[in-house]
Amino acid sequence: MTAAALVALGDQPLTPATVIPALLAAQRRSGKAIAVPSYRGTRGTPVLFSSEVFPELRALAGDSGARGVLAARPSAWTSWSSTSRCPPTSTRPRTSPRLHVQ
Numbered sequence: 001m002t003a004a005a006l007v008a009l010g011d012q013p014l015t016p017a018t019v020i021p022a023l024l025a026a027q028r029r030s031g032k033a034i035a036v037p038s039y040r041g042t043r044g045t046p047v048l049f050s051s052e053v054f055p056e057l058r059a060l061a062g063d064s065g066a067r068g069v070l071a072a073r074p075s076a077w078t079s080w081s082s083t084s085r086c087p088p089t090s091t092r093p094r095t096s097p098r099l100h101v102q
Contacts, residue, residue, distance in 0.1 A: 002051055003051055006023070009046070019037060020046070022082075024048065026080040029078075032076055033052040033053050033073070033076040034049055034076055035047070036070070036080070038079045038080065038081055038082065
C-alpha cells in the first residue's frame, strides 16, 4: 500500500534536492497528513500527502489543484519553512532559457 504521494510541478525542474527530505521529516515530526513548504509565509510546492487524504485528492475536479484539501483541513497540514523561495517555473519566458542544456 502506498503511504504517501509527493505532488511536484513538472515546470519546476530546479526544486532543490533538500526539499523532499525536509518535507518527509516535517511530516514525520508533526504526524500531520500533509507537509507543505513555505517561504516567508507563502505556501509553495512540492507538497507531500499521506494516504489519509487520498480519497479527497481523488475527488478533486477542475484545475484548482489541492488548495481545497488544504483549506478544508487546516489542522491536517504542517508547514516547513524554507530558507529559499520556490524555484522558477520553466513556463516563464525569462526563466526558460536558463533551464535548457546548452
